Amino acid sequence: MRNWVMGNGEWGMGNSKKVITNHQSPITNYQSPITNYQLPITNYQLPITNYQSSMTKKTLILVLLALGLGSFVYFHEIRGATQREEARENQQQVFSFTQDDVQAITVKTPKLTVSLSRNPQSDNPKWLLKSPVSEPANDAIVSYLMDLLVKGKSDRTLSTPANQIAEFGLDQPQATININLKNQKTHQLILGKPDFNGRFIYAQADPSNQPNGNVNVLLVSTDFANAVNRELSEWKQPVALDKIEPPSTPNTP
Numbered sequence: 001m002r003n004w005v006m007g008n009g010e011w012g013m014g015n016s017k018k019v020i021t022n023h024q025s026p027i028t029n030y031q032s033p034i035t036n037y038q039l040p041i042t043n044y045q046l047p048i049t050n051y052q053s054s055m056t057k058k059t060l061i062l063v064l065l066a067l068g069l070g071s072f073v074y075f076h077e078i079r080g081a082t083q084r085e086e087a088r089e090n091q092q093q094v095f096s097f098t099q100d101d102v103q104a105i106t107v108k109t110p111k112l113t114v115s116l117s118r119n120p121q122s123d124n125p126k127w128l129l130k131s132p133v134s135e136p137a138n139d140a141i142v143s144y145l146m147d148l149l150v151k152g153k154s155d156r157t158l159s160t161p162a163n164q165i166a167e168f169g170l171d172q173p174q175a176t177i178n179i180n181l182k183n184q185k186t187h188q189l190i191l192g193k194p195d196f197n198g199r200f201i202y203a204q205a206d207p208s209n210q211p212n213g214n215v216n217v218l219l220v221s222t223d224f225a226n227a228v229n230r231e232l233s234e235w236k237q238p239v240a241l242d243k244i245e246p247p248s249t250p251n252t253p
Contacts, residue, residue, distance in 0.1 A: 092153060092154050092157065093151075093152075093153055094149070094152045094153060094154055094189065094203075094205050094218065094220065095149055095150065095152075095179075095187055095189075095205065097150065097179075097181055097187070098150060099146050099147075099150050101181045101182055101183070102118070102146065102149075102179055102180070102181060102182070103117065103118055103180050103181060103182045104116060104117045104118065104130075104179075104180040105142070105145070105146075105177065105178070105179055105180070106177070106178040106180075107145075107175060107176075107177055107228045108175065108176045108177075108178075109174065109175045109228060109229060110174070112132075112230075112231075112232060113131065113132070114129065114131065114132070114232070114235050115129070115130040115131035116128065116129060116130065116137055116142055116235075117130050119136075124139075125137055125138075125139045125237055126139050126142070126143075127139055127142040129235060129236065132232065133232070133236070135236060135237065136236070136237035137235055137236065137237060138234065138235055138236060138237050138238060139237070141227075141230065141234055141235060142235075144227055145177075145227040145228065148221070148223055148224055148227055149177070149179065149189070152220060152221060152223075152224065153220075154203070154205075154218035154219055154220050155200055155218075155219040155220070156218070156219045157216050157217070157218055157219075158216070158217040158218075158219075159210070159214045159215075159216060159217075160214055160215055160216075160217050161213060161214055161215075162209055162213055162214065162215045165192075165204075165215060165217070168192045168193065168202035168217050169192035169193030169202060170190055170192040170202060170203075170204055170217070173190045173191050173192055174191050174192065174193070174225060174229070175190075175191040175224075175225065175228040175229065176188065176189070176190050176191070177189040177190075177191075177228065187205070187206055188204075188205070188206055188207070189203060189204070189205050189224070190203060190204040190205075190207060191203050191220075191224055191225060191228070192204075192217075194222065194225075195219060198222070199222070200219035200220060200221065200222065201219070201220055201221070201222055201224060201225055202217055202218070202219065203217070203218045203219070203220045203224070204216070204217060204218065205218060
């Protein structure tokens with residue numbers, strides 16, 4: 001007969017005994033998966049950290065862009081507008097008379113001298129050529145020049161020793177414009193050579209020496225040169241098409 005023995009966690013049959021001593025061990029070891037289960041949660045924080053880093057970089061980029069845009073607006077729109085306004089204020093009117101004040105104009109270039117006078121009898125045409133021919137003038141061409149003389153401004157004024165005007169092409173000018181007013185006053189504009197970048201022309205308006213021996217050299221629009229460097233045919237009044245007689249054809253037998 002086999003004897004069963006149980007006591008203090010021991011059981012067995014006869015001499016074959018299996019002892020249960022540490023029956024708490026499975027329970028103790030069961031905690032290990034729970035402890036290890038925390039690892040995925042800890043690792044799961046990495047993407048969040050990377051996401052925050054990415055957001056920080058994007059925020060910095062946006063801040064830098066905003067600062068750059070703000071600087072551009074300030075320097076170009078605000079400060080630039082102030083500088084442009086100051087530049088406009090520094091521009092000076094070349095002459096102070098009006099178109100109605102002008103009685104006659106003489107334009108002298110190396111190739112041609114043209115004398116023009118206001119038509120005392122009619123406004124059509126307003127201007128007459130007096131030299132080198134006597135006939136109606138091209139009102140559009142004369143009005144273009146007049147508009148420049150009345151409204152033209154100098155971009156800058158340079159105070160230069162009188163013996164250095166040759167450097168500006170004013171000793172041998174490309175054109176000299178003499179203006180006679182109805183009140184018997186006269187004005188003169190001398191056009192020299194273009195400046196270094198071709199944007200303006202050196203000029204003298206009513207040239208005279210200053211007490212220190214210098215003269216004022218102006219920078220005026222290149223439109224002045226375009227207005228006076230013309231052929232004689234351009235100064236003449238255009239002939240109306242209906243007044244042009246067709247060429248006669250010879251009679252053939």
